[in-house]
Amino acid sequence: MTSLWQKKTSSPMLVGQGWLARLRRATWNDQRIEWSGYFFVAPFLIPFLLFTVVAVIFGAFVGFTEWGIIGTPKWVGLANFRQAFGDPRVAKVFLNTLRYGLVIVPGVTILGFTFALYVNQRWPLSGLVRTAFYSPNVVSATVIGLVWVWMLDTQFGLINQYLGRLGIPNIPWLTSTQWSLIGVSIASIWWDLGFAFVLFLAALQDVPGELKEAAQIDGANRFQVFWYVIVPIVRPVVSLVITLQLIATMRIFSQVYVMTNGGPALSSSSVIHYIFNTGIVNYRLGYAAAMSLLLFFAILAVTLIQQRIVRERV
Amino acid sequence: MSGYKKFTRRDFLKVAGLTAAGGTLAACAPKAQPTEAPAVEAPAVEAPAVEAPAVEAPAVSKPIEIVHWSWLTASDGEVWAKMIENFNEAHKDKGMSIRMEVVPSEQYGTKVLGAVATGQAPDFGWGTGGQMAQWVKDGAIVPIDDYAKKVDLDLTDFTENSLKASRYPNLGGESVFMVPMDAMSLQPEMNTDHVAEAGLDINNPPKTGEELIEWAKAMTKYDGDKVVRSGIMMTGSALQPCVTWGIVSAQMGFRRASEDLKTACVNPDAGKEAMQWVLDLFDKHKVSTRDVTDRYKAFGTGEGSIFWTGPWTLGGYQEAGLPFISFLFPTIGKEQRTYFELGGLEMYTQKDAGRYEATAYAMKWLSDNSFLWTTVGRGAACRKSILAREDYKTAGLPWEIRGAFIEGMDFAYEGEIPVLAAPNFTIYAGSNFLAQTLDGVWVGEKSIDQAMDELTAQWQADLDQG
DSSP: OOOTTSOOSOOHHHHHHHHHHHHHHOEETTEEOOHHHHHHHHHHHHHHIIIIIHHHHHHHHHTTEEEESEEEEEEOTTHHHHHHHHOHHHHHHHHHHHHHHHHHHHHHHHHHHHHHHHHHTTOTTHHHHHHHHHGGGGSOHHHHHHHHHHHTOTTTOHHHHHHHHTTOOOOOTTTSTTTHHHHHHHHHHHHHHHHHHHHHHHHHHTSOHHHHHHHHHTTOOHHHHIIIIIHHHHHHHHHHHHHHHHHHHHTOOHHHHHHTTTOSTTTTOOHHHHHHIIIIISOOHHHHHHHHHHHHHHHHHHHHHHHHHHHHHO | OOOOOOOOHHHHHHHHHHHHHHHHHHHHSOOOOOOOOOOOOOOSSOOOOOOOOSSOOOOOSSOEEEEEEEOOOSHHHHHHHHHHHHHHHHTTTTTEEEEEEEOOHHHHHHHHHHHHHTTOOOSEEEEETTSOHHHHHTTOEEOOHHHHHHTTOOGGGBOHHHHHHTOOHHHHTTOOOOEEEEEEEOEEEEEHHHHHHTTOOTTSOOOBHHHHHHHHHHHOEEETTEEEEEEEOOOSSSHHHHHHHHHHHHHHTOEEEOTTSOOEEESHHHHHHHHHHHHHHHHTSOOOOTTOSOHHHHHHTTSEEEEEEOGGGHHHHHHTTOOEEEOOOOBOSSSOOEEEEEEEEEEEOOSOGGGHHHHHHHHHHHHHTTHHIIIIISSEEOBHHHHTOGGGTTSSSOHHHHHHHHHGGGGEEEOOOOSTTHHHHOSSOSSSHHHHHHHHHHTTSSOHHHHHHHHHHHHHHHHHHO
């Protein structure tokens, strides 16, 4: 029987077989292409290209147009960006987002590291602490927001009840322009803590015991062991947590939406929340897309700066 | 030698290809029938009997399922679900049914527009009269005049206010873009226990601004300097102070736009006076507090004595056992006015224009049988024939909680401004341009003059746009 891969006289089936043979023999940089590999990644790659890459490119295009979902987008060039730069509300929400970063990132990092240390040292109730501090992370942000709305209620919230016993007057956590951002940040720190805690705990458990023992034998006290042995080893994880938390915080939305809806007077609104209101509630998709692009570049800049700082210190 | 056969790469590719083909075929299979929505219990009020349709359903060659999107989820949503159930029951042998899908209100607009853009729009849905000018301009909503004639829907039976709110003179001339279902107004609800506690006469509620403040002061409770029970339920920002300003400013003579929709902010001094009136509730009279987060819950749990809101709250508060009545909005300014909102059904553009007549028939049936909706569900009827019924006042929720919302329609004039940028003008809003501008005043970040200047500039630009 003639091999299927031998060249034959032309017929549709035989032409197809020749094409298939050429495909099988195809090379790239002198290496044969393994088509089966692409077949394996296709179920992820095709949706990723369609729903992420194409969507991002389309979103970037929409940023240069005026569009209300129906009809074709109308090209307006840089008008949306000019409007964003001149809109005091945009400046306010970017500033709010930066403030969220300044409160939530250190809060999550320091508290997460502290509780990871506590558990790693197997101090009393460390098993309970491990569960207690991770479990909020498995609950959705919406549920967290709804619970904390009640916890932070000015008159009847648990937090103010306990503060009242310490003689501190009721704090308007969610109804005051001074406190609303703090109130949302508290809920966010409580929610995000679990993930950072797990990462830090894993890093601490990876610190070789011999290094700590050697330092102790050399006369280092507990603080010196912590500062000169443990911290340098876990520094890459600290950098990772800070980077991830920065990106997550700059995208904060659910807690803001559920707890305060950005109020009072935009004092707790974040960039994503403002984009949501602009695009989804007010159907100004072009302007919303332009702000999304600005946010993307802001996150990129902050991340690069943060990475640079951490790399220089390592 | 082992019986094991080597699984070659070619074998793997054959199996994978067959699996992918099988998956593709399965994806192309007809969709499974949607599961029925869970049965909704009718509210604990005897519903009037459903009348037989006066007009025969249009002849359909095959069963037609009309798709309806609704955002109603509170106690009014239960009554609306009952209305749909009644329709389906009445038409089960006629090959026509309505499939209702509940869409969260904040997503409703985007989802409908997206569905229209892709040709997958629901047949009809809920709309707010006067706010849909942009949708009309974009061709998302179908005018109902011709279809009303086909299905014998008598537009002269609708109140003039409701038809006016369903038109967009700048766009569609006299065309009607909605079947008005119920008219709502904002009226005060008052906790009767608080009234009795303060020794006030429940049968003689406040009628003027001065009386309102006196009553509020009598019912407010303090802890030192702080208000712990509001005489007038308010929040420090967002919707409640915004709509309060809207109503009070209109009573004082301010108009967001002139009658011809050419000039913004008519009589701005009245608007400024109204802003000060709202601020005085917190800072001068101290009958309200900025510390309320959820005004509905706060009133429902007795944290406030007087709360102006809409008829959509009546069923829920009654079910919760709250002791309250409603009364007509006092005249705080020169004339008695309050907020007006029209809820109605609008028909969305379809690929298959043949569906419009059946959809129009369904909307007509729901309108003809809206006695249940307008006595138990939500607002006042828009049909003169229903308003004229002898049992209209006695059916449904008790008149002492429902009456003000019906009688108050006589002075409910502050509706939507029917221009493309209508959402910017809406006074019943918590995060639109108006609310965000006023929020700055309520929290002391912006002066009253500054806020009025911003409103004038933006609204004039919006009116100039058409």
